[in-house]
Amino acid sequence: MTHAPAAAVALPTSDADPFAAEHLAQPEPLHQQLRQAGPVVHLTRYNVYALARYREVHAALVDWQAFQSAAGVGLANFRHEKPWRPPSLLLEADPPHHDAPRRVLREILAPPALRQLRATWQTAAEELVDTVLADRGSQFDAFTDLASAFPLRVFPDAVGLGPEGRDNLLPYGNMAFNAFGPANDLVKADADRAADLSAWVNAQCAREALSEDGFGSRIWAAADRGDLTHTQAPLVVRSLLTAGVDTTVHGLAATLYAFATHPDQWQRLRERPESARVAFDEAVRWQSPVQTFFRTATTDVTIAGALIPEGTKILMFLGAANRDPARWLDADRFDLARDPSGHVGFGMGIHQCVGQHVARLEAEALLTALARRVERIELTGEPRRHLNNTLRSWAALPVTVRPAS
Template sequence: MNETSHIAVTTPTSDADPFAPENLEHPEPLHQALRAAGPVVHLTRYDVHALARYEEVHAALVDWQTFQSAAGVGLANFRHEKPWRPPSLLLEADPPHHDAPRRVLRELLAPPALRRLRQSWQTTADELVDTVLTGDGTRFDAFEELAKAFPLRVFPDAVGLGTDGRDNLLPYGNMAFNAFGPRNELVEADAPRTAELSTWVGGQCTREALGEQGFGAAIWAAADRGDLTPEQAPLVVRSLLTAGVDTTVHGLAATLYAFATHPGEWQRLRERLELARVAFDEAVRWQSPVQTFFRTATTDVSVAGTVIPEGSKILMFLGAANRDPARWNNPDRFDLTRDSSGHVGFGMGIHQCVGQHVARLEAEALLTALARRIEHIELAGEPRRHLNNTLRSWAALPVRVRPTR
């Protein structure tokens, strides 16, 4: 991508609504149409430019100077509209404001720092799987009893959250990710609880509400050292609570769905437990729990011959890029032999998900526990989606399993 060139092309247009229920439920046909239409498509309904091919999405993600996050990663343009909450210091900020919060979290959530959690999380995962399989536990909702239950148990503990009110975390995250889209029915459905959920989450980010040994306390300690300001600390804790739960929950559900529909890959995992993290990354590529994010052009910029004017919103289809056949062989298949590194399911560049190693560790623990106890997993009914403007979410994932003898 480069600044405005003198070569102009006719930009394809589409009146499709990416946030319509049918496209949120089944995004693949729209993704295919957008990729086929061209490297840039003008979405007339929202007057935004869409990028759905891997090359252009990847390039926009790493070019933070041209494709700005500070004007909001949703449809709302913070240059002209007041955010509904104080902007995220990670998602909705660019250097230099982005630097200190990211540096603190990067050190806090780096793989060496997470090693102390590995054994306790594995023990918790083993106990959870044993509980689910107790009695006639051969048929259950894998979303509710595994993908949702495990992160809601271990991650808030790691942050230092109290036990009361944890059921607010997913509704708050759902609301926050819905807010990146247009003000449609999904946003309106969240409105009655917006103040309540925002107040609760804000209360959990204070120094007094957090345990002394968790990630939250470490963030406040960074403020005490001067690595963050006291005003930044609660916003960094909030970022953990917003982005660290929903995306992992739905990523784990995607992985379990993948195995329930690809029995050969489940056997491959059982034979090689070290593939657990590979499986999670491949599922994130294949299902892309975060489907879209916006950027804003800081200058007139030419993308594949299309000039996107300064100040315009750009909608990046991460899910479409992750299934671009120009980048991936047989992209619609979940395949543990694939090298899925380079997928954009966690973003890319300086705004790449800083908590991805935490999500991988959670996935490793849960998948390892399951692979040791279950010979076979399959769907036991029709999975149900929970619609969200940004997330590829789940409501139910009924499965039938055959435990090891």
């Protein structure tokens, strides 16, 4: 990958719509087509350049100078279009504007803070699993009763949100991640709730709405110290709420789906509960809750001989990169014996998800609690997807479990 123009090669093209329902529901066939077509594919429908191989996706993610986020990580180009809400100071900003918010969040979410949460979250996970098994019995919806319920219980507590209105968090995240795609029917379906959801979330980011002992109040304290401006503080809280719920919920659902369809791997987890974090990362690689993100070329860039003109959008297929057979042996298999480190499910480089260790801690707590109590987990019906322009998300995951004796 070079920043200087070079003799351009003929680019493969595709008129496929990656945001069409059939591709959002089952993206692997399109991913395979794009990987096989070449390192760069011109998507004519949107006039964007697609990267679906691991090597090129990874390189673009770490090269923030040539592939900027500040023009938006969605299809909309902020150079020419007004964002629908103030841009994220983490996702949609580059240095130097990105530096202070990320530094503050990195300190707040550092290992000492997470160690303080470990015991509380483990207890909460055990209580939730016990309640589900007692109230629902051996059959329940693993998406609603576990993957959604646990993050919505513990993460808003950690941020410092009150108990009211938490059911707005998933719809708001769904709307925010939909907005990274084109203005299709999925975006239009959110239109009637957009103002109310945005107003509710913005209200939760105010200092007075947050408890004194949570992540949110620490963000405001950083503003008091001058590490952030007081204008930036609520936007950083908003970024935490936007990115910290939906991705974890759907990552947990992917993990439970993986175990329900790979019983041998569930037994491996039960035998080695210390592998819970590896299991979560492997599920994030295998199912990639965040499927795509865009970047914008800051200059003419040559990738594998293909010239990407300055100012054009690049669509990075994180899910496709995470199943690239050139990078991963038996890439389509969920396998706890694999080392999944290096996957791009949390991004890479300076924009890599700052809250990924929070998500891993939530997963470790829930999976450990479940593995102690459940001998077997299997599907009892067809799982249902909830379509989203960016997220590989879920609507239902019906399972039957056999309690451990």
